[in-house]
Amino acid sequence: MTEQALLLVNLGSPASTEVADVRRYLNQFLMDPYVVDLPWPLRRLLVSMILIKRPEQSAHAYASIWWPEGSPLVVLSQRLTDAVRPYWTEGPVELAMRYGEPSIEQSLVKLAKQGIKQVTFAPLYPQFADSTTTTAITEARRVIREKRLDLTLSILQPFYDQPEYLDALVDSVRPHLTQASDHLLLSFHGLPERHLHKTDPTGSHCLKTTDCCQRAEGAVLASCYRAQCLQSAAAFAERAGLAAGQWSVSFQSRLGRAKWIEPYTEAHLEELAAQGVKKLLVMCPAFVADCIETLEEIGDRGREQFIAAGGEELQLIPCMNTHDSWVQALVTLCRRAPQAL
Structure with a gap:
């Protein structure tokens, strides 16, 4: 063989x-x-x-x-x-x-x-x-x-939509969800918006409406990073038994002056603190292994920013790693x- x-x-x-x-x-x-x-x-x-x-x-x-x-x-x-x-x-x-x-x-x-x-x-x-x-x-x-x-x-x-991946993601995160917290943020890595436009096979769907990612299907969905992230997040939340107000999505690692996909994690951290969120859980489902984007960008700088904005605690949930x-x-x-x- x-x-x-x-x-x-x-x-x-x-x-x-x-x-x-x-x-x-x-x-x-x-x-x-x-x-x-x-x-x-x-x-x-x-x-x-x-x-x-x-x-x-x-x-x-x-x-x-x-x-x-x-x-x-x-x-x-x-x-x-x-x-x-x-x-x-x-x-x-x-x-x-x-x-x-x-x-x-x-x-x-x-x-x-x-x-x-x-x-x-x-x-x-x-x-x-x-x-x-x-x-x-x-x-x-x-x-x-x-x-x-x-x-x-x-x-x-x-x-992003495979049951095995989603179930493993829930299994790895579940122990952290039992802790007392006010909100769960799913922070995905960001991309410049032009990257999404370039991979849109129709040339007429991507970012043309506010709900374009929710309506993506077929070839459009197969090549749309943002739509896949939102689908992963929604499927995860459903499997984890989270209500709509308990979680949200943002995109991190913005670099340069170009327009990147929104909402930006940096801005969203401040918004959550302003809304009264004190204890925040953050997971990064675009990564399967912890790295500088999770450990330093979220675990260190993100925590400092959230606390400076009025939050009290930001806990980074580890990636799946070797779960x-x-x-x-x-x-x-x-x-x-x-x-x-």
Whole structure:
């Protein structure tokens, strides 16, 4: 029987908190045309300007959440890989990062050298976006083409609406929901609005009305990050038994002057405090592993902002990380991944 390897793929992290390593990472990340979708000359100019001050600022942020073993995202992703390995009996299980190491190229070449012919390629992003899902798949295809690897991919599709993912999310969060709190905020990673317009196959649906995401279906829903986030949130709330007023959604990590999808997490934290919310729970369902966006942006800066605005306590709920339900769900989802060239 032919072995089917499993390659789990996450975003990545700097090799260390040294400014030089952070600069190298940010350059690779921001020069990706799926992340900063500008023509190369403009992208190069903009990124070069960002790299003047941003690496030092980001290095400080990374240092505040860095673990003795390394980057939390990489460490947790490796732990997930190790946890999945005993259940994936079809073949070897490896980890790759879109940016930094271990790279997609390194991992695919390693598998090919082992004689593997078939790989289930699993981007660990519940919701679809060009800047996460598409760029990872594109890089894998580039490596296979340019390295002339005899590999066939089965690709895990976005799983924002899959029962296994939603049930695992509820299982991982449920113990925190038993604590006394005033509100639950589901903070998803944000995207520039232009990214949504670009992936709208009709060219006439995205952000044309205030309820466009609620009406998204078919091909529009399949490529709309915001609509998928809202569907994930609503399905989670229903499974968790939350009433409408007990939870809300926002989008974090806004960068630059471009219009990003709303509501912004920064603004929403202040609104919740102004509405009298004192004890706030925050979860980040766009991430399956804790990282700088959860630990530092929400757990540190978000907490400070919420308290400064009049709140009393902000508790960050951990991502699913290596929760047993998530490990089992991921294996099930990967076994259903359709084959692609």
